Amino acid sequence: MSKHRTRTRGTVTVIGAGMAGLVAAYELERLGHRVEILEGSRRLGGRIRTHRFGAHEGAPFVELGAMRVPTHHHRTMHYVEHLGLLDQVRPFTTLLSEENALLATSTGHVRLRDAPRRLIADVRASLHRDAYREETVVFGAWLAAVVDAVAPPALRTGLRADLARNLLDLVEQVDLTPHLLGDGKDRIDVHGLFAAHPGIRAGCGTRLNSFLDDILTETSPGLIRLACGMDQLVQRLAGRVRGPIWLGQEVTGLDVAPDEVRLRVGRGPLAALRGADVVLCTVPFSLLRRMSLGGFDEDKLTVVREVDYCPATKVAVHVREPFWEREGIRGGASFSGGLIRQTYYPAPAEDAPSGAEGRGAALLASYTIGEDADLLGRLPDRQRHRVVLDELGRMHPQVLRRGMVRGVASMAWGEHEWTGGGCTIRWGQDAAACEEERRRAARPQGRLFFAGEHCSSEPAWIEGAVESALEAVRAIDRRFGAGAVGAGRVARSRLEAAA
Numbered sequence: 001m002s003k004h005r006t007r008t009r010g011t012v013t014v015i016g017a018g019m020a021g022l023v024a025a026y027e028l029e030r031l032g033h034r035v036e037i038l039e040g041s042r043r044l045g046g047r048i049r050t051h052r053f054g055a056h057e058g059a060p061f062v063e064l065g066a067m068r069v070p071t072h073h074h075r076t077m078h079y080v081e082h083l084g085l086l087d088q089v090r091p092f093t094t095l096l097s098e099e100n101a102l103l104a105t106s107t108g109h110v111r112l113r114d115a116p117r118r119l120i121a122d123v124r125a126s127l128h129r130d131a132y133r134e135e136t137v138v139f140g141a142w143l144a145a146v147v148d149a150v151a152p153p154a155l156r157t158g159l160r161a162d163l164a165r166n167l168l169d170l171v172e173q174v175d176l177t178p179h180l181l182g183d184g185k186d187r188i189d190v191h192g193l194f195a196a197h198p199g200i201r202a203g204c205g206t207r208l209n210s211f212l213d214d215i216l217t218e219t220s221p222g223l224i225r226l227a228c229g230m231d232q233l234v235q236r237l238a239g240r241v242r243g244p245i246w247l248g249q250e251v252t253g254l255d256v257a258p259d260e261v262r263l264r265v266g267r268g269p270l271a272a273l274r275g276a277d278v279v280l281c282t283v284p285f286s287l288l289r290r291m292s293l294g295g296f297d298e299d300k301l302t303v304v305r306e307v308d309y310c311p312a313t314k315v316a317v318h319v320r321e322p323f324w325e326r327e328g329i330r331g332g333a334s335f336s337g338g339l340i341r342q343t344y345y346p347a348p349a350e351d352a353p354s355g356a357e358g359r360g361a362a363l364l365a366s367y368t369i370g371e372d373a374d375l376l377g378r379l380p381d382r383q384r385h386r387v388v389l390d391e392l393g394r395m396h397p398q399v400l401r402r403g404m405v406r407g408v409a410s411m412a413w414g415e416h417e418w419t420g421g422g423c424t425i426r427w428g429q430d431a432a433a434c435e436e437e438r439r440r441a442a443r444p445q446g447r448l449f450f451a452g453e454h455c456s457s458e459p460a461w462i463e464g465a466v467e468s469a470l471e472a473v474r475a476i477d478r479r480f481g482a483g484a485v486g487a488g489r490v491a492r493s494r495l496e497a498a499a
C-alpha cells in the first residue's frame, strides 16, 4: 500500500483543522504536549466558512457555515474573548425580529408587522375544532411560524398534527397573559412560555421535541455574530498553534494497534503509511465510515455507522446595492418559504469601513436544512443559483434588475467532500439516548481519541465542537500528560475554566 513508514514520537496527531481540531491542538500545547495537525482539504475551519466576495479589505462577506453564537454557549464565548474578538461582537438579528422583513403565508409574503392576523387565520383554518381562546390560537400561530421558518418538512407537518392532537389543549390550561406581546396582544413570547411551562412540551411529538431547543435558540434574542467574520475565530486559533498544520493531508485509513495508531494518508499509489503515538480524530463520522478502519471494537464501528446527519445548504448573493434597506429592512431575516426557506440580510453599514460604497452588499439568499437542503444541494451549482435567484426575485423583484447580481456562491454541506452530511442530529431520541450516543461516539479506541460536534452534547453547534475538544484534551492529558507541573499546571486550571 505504501512505500513510506514513519513514526512521530511523543506527538499528538490531530486529524482535522475545524474548530474541534484547532481548540484541541491549542489546549494540548498549552499543557506541554507536542502537536501536529493533518487537514485533508486546502483550508482551515471546516464548517466555519466565511465567503468574501473579493480579496480587498472590506469586501462584503457571508457566512456559508456557522453564523451566530448563542450567548449562553459559554465555551465558545470563552474563545471569542480569549482570542481578543470581544470588540467584534455584535447582536445577531434573527428570524421574526425585523418588523419590515417578510414572512411567507397562505396568501403570499407579508411584512412581519402585518403578519399576526394572517398567521392566526392560517392556524384557525387548519384546526378541526375552533373553540380555543384567542390567545391559545395566537400561540399556535407563532409556534407554527417559528417551526415553518426553521424546521425541515417532516417537522412542519408534525407540528400541524401536534396542534390538532393535544398541544393546543395543553396550552388552553395555561394563563398566557404574561407572555402576550404587542398592543393587539396578537403575538406571544414563545421562548418565555416554554421556559415558564416546560410541561406543554409533552404535546409536541418526539422528533419535534428533540429539535425544539435548537429551534428556540435559533430564533432567540440572545445571539451574537462577529463583525469581522466567523473565520477570524479559526484564523486566530490557528495562529496560536505552534506545531505544524499540514493542509492537503487526507487521512484515508486508521488502524489501532496496542502501542500506536497507524494512519494511511492520501490515496492510490501515493498513499503513505505512518505510525503515530497518540491520535485525535475530529473527522465527521459521515466520512470516517468511508475510511478503512482496523482495530476498532464492534460497538465503536456501530456508532460510527449510525450517527445521523442532517444536510444544510446555503446560497449567498453579491448585489450592487442593499436594495432591501429601501424597504426598511435593516438586518434580520425573512421567512421566504418555497425552496429557499430563509433569507438573512446583513446589518446596515455601521460596520462597513469607509470606502465600502461601490463594493456592493452580500445577502444570504437561502438557508435550508433537511430535505429542503437536499433539493437544492443536489442541483449543479449553476442551476441551484438560478432557482434561488428566481425565487428570491418573487420576494424581492429588485434582484432581477439587470446588473444587480454581481456573483453567487453556495455550499451544499450534505454533498461536501470534507463534511459528507451536514451536522449531527439526534431527533427522536430522548435525553438518555442522546447522552448514550455522545458517550459512545467520544469513547477512545486504544491511543485513538475522538472529538467534533458529533461527540458532544451540543451537536450542530460550535459549542459542541469545543466541548468535545476539551473533553478529549483532558482524556489525552490524563493518560499521556507529563504531570501537572509548572506551565502545565497553570494551563490545566485555565482548561478547567474554559470547560
Ligand SMILES: Cc1cc2nc3c(=O)[nH]c(=O)nc-3n(C[C@H](O)[C@H](O)[C@H](O)COP(=O)(O)OP(=O)(O)OC[C@H]3O[C@@H](n4cnc5c(N)ncnc54)[C@H](O)[C@@H]3O)c2cc1C
Pocket: 015, 016, 017, 018, 019, 020, 021, 038, 039, 040, 041, 043, 044, 045, 046, 047, 048, 064, 065, 066, 067, 068, 069, 070, 249, 250, 251, 252, 282, 283, 284, 287, 312, 313, 314, 413, 418, 419, 422, 423, 451, 452, 453, 454, 459, 460, 461, 462, 463, 464, 465
Ligand atoms: C450550514 C451550517 C450552519 C451552521 N450554523 C451554526 C451557527 O450559526 N452557530 C454554531 O455555533 N454552529 C453552527 N453550525 C455548526 C458548526 O459549524 C459545527 O458544529 C462546527 O463548526 C463543527 O466543527 P468540527 O471541528 O466538529 O467539524 P468540522 O468543522 O467539519 O472540522 C472537521 C475537519 O476535518 C477535515 N477532514 C475531513 N475529513 C478528513 C480526512 N479524511 N483527513 C483529514 N481531514 C479531514 C475537514 O476538512 C474539516 O476541516 C453550522 C453548521 C453548518 C453546516
